[in-house]
Amino acid sequence: MDGGSTGGGVVAAVNDMLPLAMAVALSPFPIVAIVLVLGARAGLRAGVAFSAGWLLGLGSLGALLLIAAARGPGSDDPIGGFVPIGIGLALFAGARRKWRTRPRAAEPPRVPGWMASLNDISAGRAALIGAGLGGLNPKNIGLVFAATTSMAGNGLSRHEAIACLAVFILLGSVTVLGALVARALGGQRAAAPLEAVKQFMLANNNVIMITVFLLIGAKLIGEGLASLSG
Template structure:
C-alpha cells in the first residue's frame, strides 16, 4: 500500500518542483552575499512549508474520515482543483509574452541577491506554502495520505518523499553551489534565464497535465 500511495503522490510532487518562480528565486539568493547561508535557509524554508501544510492536512483529514475508505470530499476536491488548473492553464497561455518580448520580473525578485538568512527562510516557506498551486497540491497530497490509512511510519515516509521530490529544483541548486562554489555561478545563471524566459510555457504545461490527471482521478471515483 505504501508504494501505491507514494506513486500517487509523485505527479503532484513533481508539479510542485516544476515551479519556475522558486527556482529563479533560489538562484538569485545564491548570487548574492552570504549565498551559502541564505541558500540553505531558503531551501529549509521551502521544505518546512511543504511539510507543515502536508502534516496539518493529514492530521485534519485523518480526524474526520475513515482510513482506507474513499472520502467523497477528497473526490470532489480533486474534480474542482482539476477544473481550476485547466482554467488556469488556458489563462496562463493567453498571458505568455509575445515572440521576442522579455518576460517581466516581479519587483521583489530584484532584491533577493541581498536577502539574509531570516528573510530567505521566510521567502522559501512563503513560496512553498502560500503559493496557490503548491497549496492545492500539498493539500491533495496530505488528504490522499490520510485516506490511505497508513501507520505512523508509512505516513512519515510518504510526507518525506513528497517534500523531497517537491524540493529537488530548490535544494538541487543549493547543493550544487555548496559543492562547486564559484564554478556554479554560470550554469545556475543559465538555469535561471531559461526558467524565467519559459515561465508561462512551463506553467501552462504543468497545469494542463496536472489538471487533466486530477480531474480524471476525481471523475473515476464518483
C-alpha cells in the first residue's frame, strides 16, 4: 500500500471485494446462529453481544490479514498470482465436499450439535461464539485473505485500505446485523419471519455454499491466471 493512490484504486478494490463480502454475508451458519440467539432467554441482549463479537472477530481477522497482505508480494509479483488460484482451488474443494455431504431427498437438514445450546445462552457466551464464527471460520479466513490481498494489490493508501476494509466488514455482516435490527424494531413480530429465514438457510445450506464456492472460486482462479499471464 502506498500513500498516493487515486480514487480509481478504491473503486477497483471495492468491485473486487464485493462478491467476497457477499459470500461472507450469505454463510448460513452465522445467520442461523443469530436467529437462535435472538430467540434465547437473553433475547436482544444476547443478539447484540453476538453481533458485537462477530464484528470484532471479522474485523480483527481483516486487520491482521491486511497487514500481512501489505507486507507480502505485490500484484506485479508472479508469486502473487498463485495466491488467488490457491484460494480458488480450495473453494472448489469445499464445494465438492458440500456436494458429497448434502442431505438426501426427504432427509431433514443437519444442525450442528453446538447450535442446540444457543436456545439458552448468556450474552457473554454469545459474544464468544460470534467472534469465533467471524474470525476463526476457515471459509472467512480464505475470503478475507482474498479481499485484503486485492486491496493491497490496488495500491491503496493506508487510510483508503482501512476504509475499504470497513466497507467489507459491514457488507459481510449485513445479514447478521439485519437480523438484529429486525428483532430490535419488530420485537416478537419478527420471530416468525426470522424463523422462516433460519429454516430456509438450514434446508438450503449446501446449495447456497456450493454456489458461492464455485462462483467465487472461478473468479479468483481467473484473476490469478490473468495476473500470471500479464
